[in-house]
Structure formats: C-alpha cells, structure tokens
Amino acid sequence: VSAIAFDLRALVDDSQVIDAPGELHTYAYDASFLTQLAPRAPDAVVIARSTDDVSAVMRYANERRIPVTPRGAASGQAAGSVALEGGIVLAMNAMNRILEIDAPNMQAFCEPGVVHAQLNEKLAPHGLIFPPDPGSSRMATVGGMASTNAHGMRAVKYGPTSAWVLGLEVVLPDGQVIETGSVGSRAKQSSAGLELTKLIVGSEGTLGVVTRLRLKLMAIPPARAIVLGLFDVLERAGEAVQAVFGAGVSPSAIEILDERCIRAINLYRPAMQLPSVEALILFEVDGNPPGVKWDAERIVSVISGLAVRAEWSDEPARINALWEARSLVGAAVGTLRPGSNRAYCGEDICVPVSRIPETLRAIQDISAKHSIPIATYGHIGGGGLHPGHLIDGRSASEIERVLRVADEIHQLALRMGGTTTGEHGVGAARAAYMPAEHGPALDVMRRLKRALDPNGIMNPGVIFDVPNLPFELPLNAPVGEPATAAIDPG
Amino acid sequence: LNADPNLTLRAFRPTNASLEAEYNNMLACIRCGLCLTSCPTYVLTMHEAEGPRGRVGMARALAEGHLEVTPDLVEHELNCLVCDACSAVCPAGVHMDPLQVELRAALAASGRPSFVQRLVRWFVFAWLFMAISRLRLVVRAIWVYERSGLQWLARRSGLLRIVGLAEIEAVLPRVDGHFLVPRDERSGDGAPAAFFAGCIMSTALAEIDRATWRVLQRAGYGSCNPARQGCCGALHAHSGDLERAKELAKRNIVAFERSEGAIVVNSAGCGAMLKDYAHHFRHDPEWSSRAAEFSARVRDLSEVVVDRLPPLTEGTPRKVVYQDACHLLHAQRISRQPREILKRIPGLELVEIAEAGLCCGSAGVYNVTNPTQSRQLQRRKVDSILAVSPDLVVTANPGCLLQLRAGLGDRVPVKHIAEVLDE
Secondary structure, X not given: OOHHHHHHHHHOOHHHEEOOHHHHHOOOXXXXXXXXXXXXXXXXXXXXXXXXXXXXXXXXXXXXXXXXXXXXXXXXXXXXXXXOOOOEEEEOOOOOOEEEEEOOOOEEEEOOOOEHHHHHHXXXXXXXXXXXXXXXXXXXXXXXXXXXXXXXXXXXXXXXXXXHEEEEEEEOOOOOEEEOOOOXXXXXXXXXXXXXXXXXXXXXXXXXXXXXXXXXXXXXXXXXXXXXXXXXXXXXXXHHHHHHHHOOOOOOXXXXXXXXXXHHHHHHOHHHOOOOOOEEEEEEEEEOHHHHHHHHHHHHHHHOOOOOEEEEEOOHHHHHHHHHHHHHHHHHHHHHOOOOEEEXXXXXXXOOHHHHHHHHHHHHHHHHHHOOOEEEEEEOOOOEEEEEEEEOOOOHHHHHHHHHHHHHHHHHHHHOOOEOOOOOOOOOOOHHHHHHHHOOHHHHHHHHHHHHOOOOOEOOOOOOOOXXXXXXXXXXXXXXXXXXXXXXXX | OOOOOOOOOOOOOOOOHHHHHHHHHHHOOOOOOOOHHHOHHHXXXXXXXXXXXXHHHHHHHHHOOOOOOOHHHHHHHHOOOOOOHHHHHOOOOOOHHHHHHHHHHHHHHHOOOOHHHHHHHHHHHHHXXXXXXXXXXXXXXXXXXXXXXXXXXXXXXXXXXXXXXXXXXXXXXXXXOOOOOOOOEEEOOOEEEEEEOOOOOXXXXXXXXXXXXXXXXHOOEEEEEOOOOOOOOHHHXXXXXXXXXXXXXXXXXXXXXXXXXXXXXXXXXXXXXXXXXXXXXXXXXXXXXXXXXXXXXXXXXXXXXXXXXXXXXXXXXXXXXXXXXXXXXXXXXXXHHHHHHHHOOOOEEEEOOOOOOOOOOOOOOHHXXXXXXXXXXXXXXXXXXXXXXXXXXXXXXXXXXXXXXXXHOOOOOEEEHHHHHOO
C-alpha cells in the first residue's frame, strides 16, 4: 500500500481509492500513441463522487506537493490525462449526474463525467441540444470536452465548447471551491469582470478541477440535410469549400475524407459502398425545412462544376449512416492494413482553410517519405485535419518513423500558418511545440498558471512544461532513411 | 528529465508465450474508449479496470511482461461477462471473447486454486460436462429433488440459506423429466438441417428442444439429430479450460460431419461458441479445415426460419419484450431476424426496453461465479422490463431464460422464442 493511498483512505471512502498494480496500470494511458510507448501508472487513483471529495484531495495534495491529474474518459489523444509525473489521478467519470435541465432558460447543469452523447439523449425529449459534437461523442465526457475546449464537426457553425459553457464550479489547487460566470446566475450573457470560465475551458486540468458545468443549450434544428460531393482532384475540394462560403451558405458541418478513409469506411460498413475518389466532402446544413432545402440545392449547384458528383439527401437514415461512418473513421482506418493499427500522434492540426489542399498534399509527401500510410480526414470548413497513421507496433522502425511523421506534420501546420492542435488539446504530446507556437505569450500563460497553482501540482508536463518521458520529443536524430540502426531492436 | 539521449524505442512484443496467440488482438486496441459505456461491469462501477479497455490493457501489459499476475488483475479479468458488447461496438476490431479465452487459460495455468476450488472445477469441467450421460444423471437427480418434496422441504427449512445455496437453487429451472437424446433420428424430407441439441437444452429444458424440432419441421426442414454430439465447450473455454473445450469441439465436429445442411442451434451461447470453433483450431493443421467447415454451417434458429415459416392467421393481443441474448446480439450480430419473426405473429406488439443491449447477468456460469454483479445486472434488467409492463418476455438462450425467470418471478412469464413459435 502506497503512503499516498493510505492517506487518501482517510479522506474519502475506501472503495474510492485505487492502488493495486493491475488497476493502476489501467490509468497509465489514454488514446495517445505516446502513452502506448510510455505508459505511466499513478501512485493512486481517487474515483471522485462529489465536490467535497475533490476539494479534500486537492487540499491534501497541495500541502504535500503531490501532482494531481484530473481524468474524464481518457479518450484524449494527446496524453493530457495521464500522471506523467506520478502522484494522484482524480477520476471524474463517476461524477456523471445531469443535475438539472432548465428548459425555459435553455441551460443544463451537470457533473463533468456525463458522456456527451448521453447528455444529448437526455436533452432530446425537451427538444434541446448541446451543439458541440466531437467525433468521440459516445465516449468523451463533457468535463473532458471543456478541459480541452473540444470542437467537433459542427464547430464550423456553432463554435467550440467554450461558446456553450456559461459557468463552472472549479476546485482550485488549494481546495477552494469557486463558481465562474457569476455565482448562482442563470443569465445567458454577462460582462461582469474577467471571463474566468473561458480561462478554465481549454486549460486541460492545469489550473483546477471542474466539478460542475452550466451549459448553454439550443433548440434541435427542425431539419437537416447532407450534401455529398465527390472530387477526383484534391484542390477542387478545397475550392468547393471556399465557393460554398462565398455563396452565402453557412453549413453546420463540412467534413473531408481522403481516398484511404473512404476505403476504411467501406471495409467497416460495406453497405455504405462509397465510390473511390481522391476526396469526399460531406456538407451538412440545418435549420427550417425550406431553408435547408434551399441551402442544400445551392451547395449542389455551386460545387457541381468542381465535383465529379454532387447530390443531397434529407433522409434521416442516410444522414445518420454517413455521420456514424464519419465519426468512427478515426479508429476504423486501422483496418486498412492488416497487422497495423492507428497511432494517435500528430493527429490534430488546423491550418487556414485556403491552404488545406496544399497541406493535404504535403501530408501525402510525408507519408511517402517515411513509408507510413496516412489516411486523412477532418473538419475542412474550419481547417482542422486529422491525419491517421497506420503502423505495425511490432516494428521498432515503424514506431520511430511515425514519431518523425508526427513531428513533421506539426512543423508543417506551423509553417502553413496554423496550429499543432485544432481541437484535441496540447497534452504532453504537443507541449514541445508551444514555445514556437506562442512565443512570449507562453510566458504570460505560465505566469497565470503560477498565480493559480503556485506549487505546480496540477497536471504537470502538460502545455507549459516539457513532459517527463523516457525519450525526448520531437526526436532529435537526423531525419532521413528509416534509422533502424539507432533503435534498440528489442 | 530522464530522457535517454541514445533513444531506445522498443517494438511492442509479447514475452509471455501463452498469450502470444491473441497479442495482435490486444495491439488492435487503440484505447479510444468507445467500448466503455457498452460494458455492463463498467456501467456498474465506473472503474477503468472493470471496463474492456482496462481489461485489454492489463492483458497486454501481462503479455509484454510489464505486469505480473496479481489478485486484482485476476479479479477484474474474471469479472468480465464475455458478453462481447464491447467487441460489437469496437471500431478497431478488437474481439474480447477469444482474448478472454486465451487469457483465462493462461491465468488458470498460473493460479494456485484451493482444494475445494480444484474439486469443484474437476466435478463441473472434467466430469459433469464432458459426457452428456453424466449431465443427464445430475439433471435427473434435480428432477427427483423438485418432484419428491425435497425442494419444498429444503426451501421451507432454511437449509439452503444456511449452506449458502439459496441463490443458485433459485435459478434452477423446473426440470423436464423427458430428455431429448439425439439418436440420428430424422424428420420429414425438406431442406436438410442438423439440429444441435445442447446440454442444458436437451435435458433440463428439453421441451424447448422438442418445440425447436417442430418449428424446424414447420419451416420445411428435414432435420436430423446427430448422435454422439455433446456440450459445445463454451463453459470450459470461458473458464480457462481451452483444452477440454477443444476436446468437446472435436467430438461435435465429428458427430456433424455425417450430416448435411445448416447446423441449427437454439441457444445463443452455444451458437457463438460453435461459430468460434474455426478460430480456436486456426493453427491446428489436422483440424483447422474441418473446424472451419463446421463453423461455416452453424446458424441460429431465427436465421434459418425467418423467411420460411408459414404466416399465422390468428393470435392473442399481447405486448412482448424481446430480450437480446448477448451471444446473439453482440457475438453473432443477430437482432433483426428474431424481431421480424415475432412481429409477424398476429396480435403481438413488440416493445423495446431501455439499455436493451446490456447483459442480464446470466453469462454462462457467471451467476454462480459472480453472484453480486449478476444480481445487480439482473435487477437492472428486471426494472427496464417492468417499466414497459409487457405480457411476455421472449429470449433465445437458456441462461437468459433462467436468469430472467428467476428475476421476474410470477410478474411476467419468460419464454424461449421456439416455444412462442410452437404455440
């Protein structure tokens, strides 16, 4: 029994403290490839059941200077919820109650462990929806979404999670509990003081622990339609998106899938029978039924000169099937090469919309250079791209090459005038790029961090500092031929 | 920082030979977490080690030598119901059933069971389920117990509670005294089909087997009932005794090689296992093709009768819940056919329940090995069922049938789909 676990048992119920070796290992990773390479089990896990639990653990950890890492579903792909410095993992997934649905004020109050899709299922009978919609809707928790400022497919119209969080209950590193967005308020807007809600959203558990969220909701749009555009030349897909924006249509989602993704979907859902083209774009429009029809027809007419095929549908079954395929393609690309699996690294760049075709070509070049197959999909309307790398984990050479691929993709994004993470967050995986990405602004972030967490116990190794890993990222060895000689063949 | 300037990235590889066969299956898990909310034990506990991602993670760490066999690891792995709900939703293609079979065999080999545990295991796996004649003997004894007044006495005296058998005893079916013994008999001369009679089904629930036999006849099949068939081996495989499971599998493969047409099963758990013979023998040069041929012929009852049953003209109005057996819904991905069959019965209104895909807690012998979780899941399922106030619950697996009957008591009757079709 670790000393930390012994102490924690005095603060919360025995059943909430985990310290057996097998159990701890299951908290040693998230979906990032980085934590497959370097899993790190915490010293103890606390399954939080209440704000009081969190507050008690934070007070204790702050006094003892023990690192604390909050964790939701650990579906993140950036090693943002793994205790890379050891210490305590605060599992927030069991705090999963929807406390109130205030339909007249279009707000929901919930705990951070509520799974996104389950929230929207509960809101649906009220005719309401929480619009941010990550592809990971069926696993991600709203707490995790807030902590990474997740965007999702409909962010192009509805914006990121931060636009839909009105207030938060936050336990600060010293155990103090605060409420952001005005105490007890149900107002939908406010100009009162600094927007602490927006400071906490996206801070990836480095400033405090979110224990309750006040979310803004909207009415479910009465109609939806989807336009399917097939392009035999990548550049034309990029032009089509710009043409649609120029035509005065605001699609609720614009998603691109490259040829490899199309193949992956056809393997995972053979009934879909998508044709093989260089790029496929899904435009979704929503709103009132006549408006949706007008929008869909307008998109078809605008892109038909560029696409080899353009068609629209408002059949719910067709729309759902296409969205399901789109949301699962990330994990399904692993089926493309038998014996290979998806490695989540360099998976979340965002570039200016005008430079997407160029970026996609560059990603293909990186793929060819390192002989690592990459299937790319993403939110082309906002510039977000998710390159999906396939590797055989039994090959040390492929592991090394995919890390180089990830680094080159991150560098590419910055060169294109973009960012290394469009919506998944920095975590430990991208911390090394923050100086290049933010310049002196990173130092301002660090000062804010120190002001709130003077002892540096909250999720160390994420965003602000270089994480504690058994190897250095990005890899420093010269890039070129697969450098098998530099690798321990294991 | 403890970064190594010389960069040592190691390839992923198994160091534990007994887990090598399923290592690719473990590597396929990219830890996206989509499986979590589908897992009954995760939903009950919200504990990562009680979810599929955690179980695969522990198995992989064990295979790679990063974890040792510790009591917590064994407990969480054995708490898995092997309901395959996670496999059904996994976009990366992880398959939990064979992973658990392999892992449990390795854990059983490394464990040090007590004398009593060894005795129970020997009785159940080496003696009882290895020869159907012995099972018949035991079921006959239960029949005598139920009919002679002994049961009445045991229940009234509180003896069952004193010896800690009250829970298990409550799940005992009302045993049918007239067993179905496969003797190569045939019925009619329609399309050929071979009937897999099962062990519990052909003894304790023999009337369901006879109903199945009649339903097949009505659907135009000329069925045969191959002699020398036996238990499918699922109980053994899921309890870490893969060797005996394979021995039973070989007997079934041989017994059915003399028959033609689909091998029809009315028990979802057996069906899933029979379809997995191909996987379990894939590396066996002598048996792989015979096992593959066998598995390719296996069909659930609902699959073979859905398009062949003559329409019924009358029926009583009733509200029916069809409770998916996990080994039909998740393991065999069969959900449409049984519903279609039921919907065609005049007067029958099919209603769906909340958390329809969540296991009822039966899961083979899980209700005996893990009574606490089993009871929690049973209660959850019963609540979901009662919330829609049905007149009847229909299922397609003996385990679910007995678990739901025990849970629902006399509030709602529970029938096997073959019984409903045979009415």
